[in-house]
Amino acid sequence: MSLDTRTLQPNFVVQLMRLLPTDQEVAALQSYTGPKEDLGVAERFLFELLCIPRLKPRLQCFVFILEFNARLHDLSENVEVFSYAIHDIKRCTSLVKVLEIVLALGNYMNGQGPKGGAYGFKLEFLTKLADTKTSDNKSTLLHYLVNFESC
Known part of the structure; x- marks a missing residue:
């Protein structure tokens, strides 16, 4: 819930996003009224994920935060190369x-x-x-x- 950057790595968060339940799975889990103990491990895991509000947008924002500095560095290099190219073309x-x-x-x-x-x-x-x-x-x-x- 706290999205701690020391605990969660970007690749783990991306894998977790792939495991998010589909709309059909969400509907099936929400319609389940039996005891949670009767569910399999995967179903219990998905059931717990449903308890986290706005999980998918949170994870997407978290991945963006984790990858921001690397993306910024890559873009800064590209802008620098582009700037040198423009300068050379003008000359x-x-x-x-x-x-x-x-x-x-x-x-x-x-x-x-x-x-x-x-x-x-x-x-x-x-x-x-x-x-x-x-x-x-x-x-x-x-x-x-x-x-x-x-x-």
Whole structure:
């Protein structure tokens, strides 16, 4: 009932959550009117679990509390890596130039249409550069970009 962190370990609490009775088992246990001594060990255990108010939400919160610091540490590392990546991308003038060329190519290809004259594009478009073929089907927009960039 006290959810003592010194006594309960996260893996034990997760296993306990898997043992929680289903709605059908709860209904069957609540409808039982006989003596508890006639029940099997597992049924008596489930019967005792029913006596604990809001057990499932308590256990879920307890697992969250137990795993919070580890999750926070993992997320902090990811945020730090992401921050370094953003910093490096901002400093990479070659990448900025390539992205400018891709935007210019896209605007040229779309011409005066509704997608022409865009101020930006979604990064997922970069994966489509290799799929956009030339009229003779011998190369792609990615090939053109590489040749253009090497000039």
